[in-house]
Amino acid sequence: MEQTSITSMPRIGDKAPDFEANTTTGHLRFSEYNKGSWVILFSHPADFTPVCTTELSGFAQEQEEFFAKHNTKLIGLSIDSIHSHIAWVQNVREKTGVYFKFPIIADIDMKVAKLYGMLQPGESETAAVRAVFIIDPEGIIRLIMYYPLNVGRNMEEIKRVLVALQTASENQVSLPLNWQPGDKVIVPPPKNLEALDERVNSDLEMVDFYLAKKNL
Template sequence: MEETTTMPRIGDKAPDFEATTTTGHLHFSEYNKGSWVILFSHPADFTPVCTTELSGFALEEGEFFSKHNTKLLGLSIDSIHSHIAWVQNVREKTGVFFNFPIIADIDMKVAKLYGMVQPGESETAAVRAVFIIDPEGIIRLIMYYPMNVGRNMEEIKRVLIGLQTASEHKVSLPLNWQPGDKVIVPPPKTLEALNERLNSDYEMTDFYLAKKKL
């Protein structure tokens, strides 16, 4: 009988786990406590696309943490020895150091827990998945990429800032929103709110589509 792959959904509580990583033992719920987390998988160590991607994450790690209260957590179905050798190899060849933890998921336990193993793509490697998880442990965004197309770091940063902005200000964000752009105000739910909206200084296409600057 074919094993069913769990596919967590946006709005779900992020599945908890414990794992061996390049920075030591990690209990996810403890790591996540009080901060956002970007959990991302890559197919394999010592592969070209993955090297570019993790280098990109490493170069942005300081900004993610200092400006956006966000920790990084990588994963692939490789041993801890492979991870350590790869981290050192990339540091020697490029000067980029993967300082964030990378899960050694040799038994595929975490990858299967998060639906990262998709047999149509590969039965032995994780696809390029991205989970953005808020400080309450709720999955707020999921992205999946195939093995032969690298992720877009600018988009990952954009959606992280967007999620944090929407949460803080109780607003929505329009197409192609960038930090600093106007945001969408939730539509009125009562006639009184409708009248207030019509007399507001919002930029209105109509009463249900109104924007404002933060």
């Protein structure tokens, strides 16, 4: 597969770059893993490091809920060997009882990290930043987050935006500041005068004609 340069980074709305990789659960092709489900693809700088251990433990503890409630699979990545990954998974299981069952890509040649823009030279040329890609069942990138090497991610926010993306897609709505599941959603603005009149006479919560909310 042709490698993409570090400066070529996928964007929201792009088709997620496909790849094949060796992982802790075996060899996989990403497009097959993604088929029919949402995927959270996330990178960490290195195995056997403290912040990464807390983060992957957090993902592992939420893995069953992600899949059962939100049809979402997890897949991790770092620029470490498969042997390092396996040793780390076992070490964390022995020390804490948390088991990383999701696949972790052994990206020792940095192919996938470069493909997804996870290497950012201003931060490090040899370690992937803490990237998060949320990809829908059609293989489209719906959200990208980047964190620096020394700051851990917020699991509650990752879960919130996943549910928000799924809610927006399923209901063709938008979501306001600080939206949480169960909150009112924003309906699309009217596209013609007839729709405007319908809105003005509706039972929507109207801030103004262009900002109206409803319960799902």
